[in-house]
Amino acid sequence: xxxxxxxxxxxxxxxLSTEEIDWFIEKYTAEEIPDYQASALLMAIYFQGMSRxxxxxxxxxxxxxxEMLDLSDVIDYAVDxxxxxxxxxxxxxxVLPMVSAMGIPVAKMSGRGLGFSGGTLDKLESIKxxxxxxxxxxxxxxxxxIKLVLAGQTGELAPADGKLYALRxxxxxxxxxPLIAASIMSKKLAAGAHGIVLDVKxxxxxxxxxxxxARELARIMVDIGTDAGxxxxxxxxxxxxxxxxxxxxxxxVKEAIDTLKGGGPDDFREHCIEVATYMVELAGQGKxxxxxxxxxxxxxxxxxxxxxxxxxxxxxxxQNGEVAAVEDTSLLPQATIxxxxxxxxxxxxxxxxxxxxxxxxLALGAGREKKGDPIDxxxxxxxxxxxxxxxxxxxxxxxxxxxxDDALKSAQDYVxxxxxxxxxxxxPLPLFYGVIDGRK
Numbered sequence: 237x238x239x240x241x242x243x244x245x246x247x248x249x250x251x252l253s254t255e256e257i258d259w260f261i262e263k264y265t266a267e268e269i270p271d272y273q274a275s276a277l278l279m280a281i282y283f284q285g286m287s288r289x290x291x292x293x294x295x296x297x298x299x300x301x302x303e304m305l306d307l308s309d310v311i312d313y314a315v316d317x318x319x320x321x322x323x324x325x326x327x328x329x330x331v332l333p334m335v336s337a338m339g340i341p342v343a344k345m346s347g348r349g350l351g352f353s354g355g356t357l358d359k360l361e362s363i364k365x366x367x368x369x370x371x372x373x374x375x376x377x378x379x380x381x382i383k384l385v386l387a388g389q390t391g392e393l394a395p396a397d398g399k400l401y402a403l404r405x406x407x408x409x410x411x412x413x414p415l416i417a418a419s420i421m422s423k424k425l426a427a428g429a430h431g432i433v434l435d436v437k438x439x440x441x442x443x444x445x446x447x448x449x450a451r452e453l454a455r456i457m458v459d460i461g462t463d464a465g466x467x468x469x470x471x472x473x474x475x476x477x478x479x480x481x482x483x484x485x486x487x488x489v490k491e492a493i494d495t496l497k498g499g500g501p502d503d504f505r506e507h508c509i510e511v512a513t514y515m516v517e518l519a520g521q522g523k524x525x526x527x528x529x530x531x532x533x534x535x536x537x538x539x540x541x542x543x544x545x546x547x548x549x550x551x552x553x554x555q556n557g558e559v560a561a562v563e564d565t566s567l568l569p570q571a572t573i574x575x576x577x578x579x580x581x582x583x584x585x586x587x588x589x590x591x592x593x594x595x596x597x598l599a600l601g602a603g604r605e606k607k608g609d610p611i612d613x614x615x616x617x618x619x620x621x622x623x624x625x626x627x628x629x630x631x632x633x634x635x636x637x638x639x640x641d642d643a644l645k646s647a648q649d650y651v652x653x654x655x656x657x658x659x660x661x662x663x664p665l666p667l668f669y670g671v672i673d674g675r676k
Contacts, residue, residue: 239263239273246280254293261297265396271403278400278409286414291456292463294414298422301396305428310380311341315519316429317511318420320453323441323590323597324478324619328356328386329492330500330508331515333547336384337538340519343379345389345427357388362486362569362613366557382550393426416443417456424461431467431518434458435511438669439476441590447472447669454672462674469514472669473507477588477623480504484602484616484637486568493565496545503622507667509535514671569614571637575644578630583657585625592654593617599646600638615639617651624664627657 237259246252260277263269286294307314315335319325332342346356357368370378370387378385397419404410424432434457437443438450454470461468480501482491494500495508513531520531538544545562553559561567597603601612618635621627633655638644 239269239277243273243276243280246277246284249284251287252290252293254289257290257293258297261294261301261396265301265399274400275403275407275409278404278407278412278415281415282409282412285412288456288459288463291414291418292460295418295421295425295460296464298394298396298400298418299425301422302392302394302426304426305393307343307376307379307428310376311343313430313519314428315340315342315431315433315515316344316424316427317433317435317515318424319435320420320437320443320450322437322473322475322479323594324480324483324488324504325435325437325475326356326359326480326482326488326492327435327504327508327511329359329489329548330495330504330544331512332384332386333496333544333551334508334512334535334538335515335519336382336547337543338516338534339383340516341379341383342515343375343385344387345393346386347389356386358611358613359485359488359492360386360557362489363552363561364558364567366552367555370555378551378554382547382554384547384551385554386551387555394422397422413449413453413456417453417460421457421460421464425464425466429466431515432461432469433511433514433518434468434470435473436470437473437475439474439590440592441478441594442475451670451672458672458674467518468674469518470672470674471511471514472671474665474667474669475590476665478590478593478619479507481618481620482616483593483597483619484600485611485613486570487616487618487637490565490568493545493548493562496539496548497542498539503667505539509539510668569612571612571614571616571639573636573638573641573644575636575638575648576632577634577636577648577651577655579627579633579657580629581657582628583626583659584662585621585623585627585655586658586662587654587656588619588621588623589654592650593619596636596647596650596654599650600636600643612639615643617647619655621655622664624662 242256336342360366368388436450436454438447444450458468482488512535516531597616600615602616636647
């Protein structure tokens with residue numbers, strides 16, 4: 237085969253065969269095909285798209301480009317979740333302990349944040365001592381012993397994805413649905429998941445701006461999972477406003493712990509319960525958990541009776557984190573400045589634009605502009621209102637946690653822009669817009 241023939245074929249709108257896709261990914265990963273030819277193929281895919289068969293073939297080729305994690309020696313049925321990114325999305329910290337509290341082993345590899353989308357590993361490292369770098373042996377042992385592990389990637393999973401994403405980033409081919417779907421799903425398949433729950437977000441703080449775009453991406457990913465022999469469910473969720481109140485690493489950990497203790501913001505707790513319910517259903521596969529409402533009730537009980545919190549403590553302890561900070565969240569990193577933002581009029585909250593809140597957190601130092609940038613665990617924003625809330629003059633809208641006056645001023649401008657008040661009543665935003673279930 238020749239790379240130029242494959243590029244020409246896709247340029248002209250023809251479907252590539254599985255053999256052609258496998259060959260191209262194998263040779264590119266081995267650096268036998270140069271970046272300029274891979275870039276040309278990416279651009280051809282961007283304009284011509286890919287069929288379902290092509291997208292599945294691309295995903296599997298990327299998944300098999302490196303190590304394929306096999307946890308069958310410690311988990312009979314591995315269930316995983318993936319969020320397409322969002323502002324204030326700390327659901328993994330709550331969902332995994334809840335699922336584990338039901339007796340289901342959960343072993344998840346997460347990543348770091350880039351831009352305003354915070355990474356789970358960054359949040360966890362705001363707990364003093366927490367070790368995200370486990371060896372393969374440690375990862376498996378912890379999964380077996382306490383049925384819960386949350387760490388960074390072990391081994392080289394889907395290296396083709398890393399190479400291709402770097403190219404997409406500099407060739408303006410990131411917004412291609414087949415390429416986005418293949419990137420996400422190749423890592424899930426390589427990580428050994430049998431069941432996958434996807435949380436696909438849309439709105440101001442998400443990559444997919446509209447519900448229709450999010451639904452199309454979700455459908456492609458569910459099709460990939462189904463065709464690859466995985467049980468796959470996608471939830472379509474809103475990201476026009478932050479999820480929960482906290483945006484910023486230690487602040488989000490505190491909110492997650494509060495939720496595990498039976499408190500936390502209503503919207504965040506409900507979101508976690510719904511995602512966890514589908515994970516439990518997949519893990520049960522009709523053998524034990526069949527009724528959605530029954531599963532929900534049991535998961536809610538795990539928050540009330542402390543079982544989910546106990547699982548989180550076990551995980552923190554096993555990974556050398558400071559358990560005292562879970563019991564007393566004031567031990568988590570704290571900013572030196574806390575500025576309250578109050579309403580200057582009465583009315584109804586019409587917007588809490590997630591992207592502006594995210595930019596405020598980024599200006600404070602809670603995120604990173606490029607890989608390797610340091611982050612400040614203590615800083616961030618707490619948003620105390622949601623769209624549709626009734627507000628009175630002088631009511632608290634937000635708290636800005638900063639470590640410098642200059643950063644505070646920048647963040648204040650973004651927060652002021654994000655939160656709008658109007659005279660007319662506003663309907664609350666939905667948490668979810670629907671479910672795409674590959675099992676049906």
